[in-house]
Amino acid sequence: MSAGQETVGRRAEHKSDCRLSEVEPGEYWKDENGHWWVAAPVPKYDSIALFDEISTWKITEHEDGTITVTPSIFWGMGGYPNSPPEWAAAHTWHGYLTRGVWREV
16 A cells, blocks of 8 residues: 555454454454454455554544544554564555545555
């Protein structure tokens, strides 16, 4: 995904620890504790999507089930000190999730 490009995300059904391997890039969901999670819109690595819990962000849930997250979301190279540089570069992403649409900056 290049800067400014948009990807339509998908609200997923509740996922539990036993199903995290089924997370797909661009998905977002709320866990059994009411915490929101998002999966970056980047390719999986070894069958695992890049995802994180974002309940400390401001999250607006819209009537159609989509969400808006503020401020921006960032997965970055500094967080991957033990990963190969090419993998880290491919899994660095910064952007917004607005009404279920991912937009990279």
